[in-house]
Amino acid sequence: MEKLPFIAVEGPIGIGKTSLAKAISQQFQFHLLKEIVDENPFLGKFYKNIEEWSFQTEMFFLCNRYKQLEDINRDYLQHQLPVVSDYHIFKNIIFAKRNLQEQEYRKYLQIYNILTSDMPQPSLVIYLHASLETLLQRIAKRGREFEKNMSEEYLQQLSADYELFMEQFEQTHPNIPVLQFNGDQLDFVKNKQDLHDIFQKLDQTLQKGVFSNGTSQ
Template sequence: MQYHYIAIEGNIGAGKTTLAHLLAKKLNARLILEQFADNPFLPKFYENPKQNAFPLELFFMAERYKQLKDMIHTSDLFQSITVSDYIFTKCLLFAKVNLPEEEFRLYQRLFDIMQTQIAFPDILIYLHSPVQKLQKNIKKRNRIYEQNIADEYLFNIQQTYTSYIKQHNIKTIFVDAVNADFLSNEEHLQVLMDALKIEFEGGQQYISL
């Protein structure tokens, strides 16, 4: 295995957590999953975004920081690989979409302080799905507070992610996941397993399933 810290990212409903579980099992890796359900501001945010966006994002950043700092910097003699279903930079990307300019500037100052203490993944797997498929997945998993997410919001999140990855030339396996079914199709998972054996240069490596 070329990579010891693998992170999976993508839009809401892209299938990050499912893939993280499958990869961790295949690689006998330590698994880090975002604890989004613990955020008391999440349902409130979808009801009233303007009023609840700032506490929502602050709570997420604090929780992600604590989780990643505790787990990434704790050695594990039996599991040398870590798989996570998010990167810390997710905080900044969602905040950029959700916060007004003045609040975002304050948030970014706090983020910059915390980021210096968090390890960045050796490689990022980004799952790119069209908004129509994201909405289908969101409906399927049936979290009540997510059922009225607007297409425009998902599109904005998608654009923010892809712009960040390209602008920063991050080492990324960029997966066209419109037809992906990692849970039911072993071949799709194997494509990623094979890709993770390759030592890529910086930038994006595109895979279509």
């Protein structure tokens, strides 16, 4: 069986990206890349005052994700060693567009385009989505202190942003397969059969062979 070099698991906050990426890593023997979240010193302040702390928060995430992907590209992807990640750097655009003022967003986008001009694209994206009710339940269950100040409206808007972005992504990146799973219908953390079904769908895609591993546009 041929293995894809880079699988990215994406979706809104609380959907279970890290849990699924860990499971895929163990099942398929992929290197696991986890995004830095708790280490962001601005995140707690951000959820209390988004307008005041959004630029610092988004810049921290951008720089750290850039460094992580640089390291992964050098140590794994260039050697065709498979990687599964619980994010991809394109998520920065989703959050920045939602959170930054227009002038800040223009500056941010310039920096983003420079940093990601030669970043590896995912060979396959797994997109997880769910209703607001499901997301809120899962966020409450994991109990991150800084997420207690997150508003339902913000989470709902973010989910809509993801839906629009992924729709556009599939249109502009027809050579990158996107596997979508509904978190309202599947609970791959509690239900082993649900996780098996995801593995089976992923395995079927992997069996089709290695997809090109290009660079970001």
